Amino acid sequence: MPLRLSFSAELTALLTFFSLLGAAQSCLGIENPAVKYCLVLGYQYIGTADSSGNAQGYCRLPDNSLVEAWAFFQGMTGQQYSYCASKGLRTETRTRAHPQGFTTRRAVCIADENLPGMKAGTELDLLDLLQSKGKEFIQLSPRQAPLNAVSPKSEQFNEIPARMLIETFDWRDQDQHSYIGPVRDQGACGDCYAFGAAAAAETAYNIRHHRYDENTVDFSESFIAWCLGAYGPYSEHFSGCNGADYEYAELDALTREGVTLELNFPYTEEDPGSCTHNNDPVHIFSGWGRIPPNDTAGIKKAIMKYGALDAAIFAPADFIFYSGGLYSDGQTECPDGAWTETNHAVALVGWGKDAVTGEYWILRNSWGVGWGENGYMKIAMKAARVACATAFLQYTPPAYFPPIPALYLLRKK
Incomplete structure (x- = not known):
């Protein structure tokens, strides 16, 4: 029955x-x-x-x-x-x-x-x-900056000349290797911010250490959500399954406190009540920064240099029920700059170009492979406010990077 x-x-x-x-x-x-x-x-x-x-x-x-x-x-x-x-x-x-x-x-x-x-x-x-019945299917709250807030760490990317940007680029396919780990699932927990941060951290680490395919690193999203957030020093900015504010404090946390491996703290949606992993070994990142709003060339350069970007988006119903193609909508402007209203965090792993609909980002979500195109989406360059608030993580100073696949490909051209 x-x-x-x-x-x-x-x-x-x-x-x-x-x-x-x-x-x-x-x-x-x-x-x-x-x-x-x-x-x-x-x-x-x-x-x-x-x-x-x-x-x-x-x-x-x-x-x-x-x-x-x-x-x-x-x-x-x-x-x-x-x-x-x-x-x-x-x-x-x-x-x-x-x-x-x-x-x-x-x-x-x-x-x-x-x-x-x-x-x-x-x-x-x-x-x-x-x-x-008077209820939105998603509660959309305005992005509210703290008093006297400034847009944190924006950086211009001049290391890679714009004329050298290639038409398509994908960290899942560099010399037939993927520097991106498998698609994740955050489950019934509002910690998408931890998955966006972990994706950026993992690719930055993988690039630096030339780890790809089945050897990609897997960092603990729960360590970010619970040990750095709810029961850690950043609880005022992000907290377990209760979401995060818009200051990208989770990236700052990875440069100060670091993150442990998934093996040490497997993913959990349940509130652990405390953090019992403070003595686990961690990997600390050397820096982070934002790309200026709607700077698509800067976003491309950051992806090539640092790996996947942590991106905030505004996800309406059509985004949630997306099943294929190149997603586009009218939400292309950033009226409040870095503080433009968003409600979800994702990762950008590359870009491409469709002969009919134009350029797009390759977006990696954290809702499992049943969503979208096996967990991914092709999204227009400024749709869903995807270009308003993007940020990168740096694992080591650029001067100490060995040749990485993206820059190597550029030198071959």
Whole structure:
């Protein structure tokens, strides 16, 4: 039998779910929506990894079957146990091809018979239904800078002349090697900031030590979230699953306190109550900095020089339900500079160019491989405010870098 809940109880739970997708005021930190959906409906979420180490997530339904979490959230499987089914509605998936050149995939609830307040044939998008009740599916709080705040550490990148920037670049494919580790899954925890910081740290480290493919380093996101944040010296800036502010303090923390390996402190969404890993060995980074807002050439140069960038974005519904193509929207300006409103943190690992839709960044999310294009997105250069707040980590001073693949490729041209 399908799970059936009262309308008020289920609506309250789902409204809580979508309000939790946004972080607290002045913070960014969207949870993995597919994981949260599974848990809110009372089901078990099981995180695993494929043969390459990429994170995959499954929802265990009442009949004990396992369904891929994003496919379930998008209405593609397990329909009899969906939110729609709990309301006596049928679930279908709607795939939309957007004129900008990308596709989205999301679930709708359909009434096959007359129901109280709903005629047969009525089709409702779950998120639209929730919005009609006066709740945004994501709580968007303005970026609020501290009093007398200044944009932290912006740096111009002149080491690589703009004329030498190549048309496409991807840290997943340098001389047929990947300097990027597997796709991660933050689960039902608003610590995307830790995953953005860890991605930047890992690639900076991998480049410096020529570690690639199965030998890439894996730093502990939980150490960042709990030991440096919630129970550490940076708790006023970022804290466990409660998101982070907009000062990129997590990057500053890696230059002062360092980060340990995932092996020492495996990922946990549960509040540990304290940090018991303060004596674990750590890797300390030598510097960090921002790229000026909307400086696409500077972002490219920083990616080539330092590796993946930690980037803050503004993620609307179409971003969440992105399933392929080159994502684009109208959120291209940075009216408040480095303090322009954002709500999620990701990593930029390269760029490319589409003959029809133009240039794009290669964005790495932390919602598992079930999201987007196997955990990645092609995003237009200024869409979702992706170019407003980007930052890099430096593992050693540039003067001591050995030749790295990106600069080596430039010298060969």
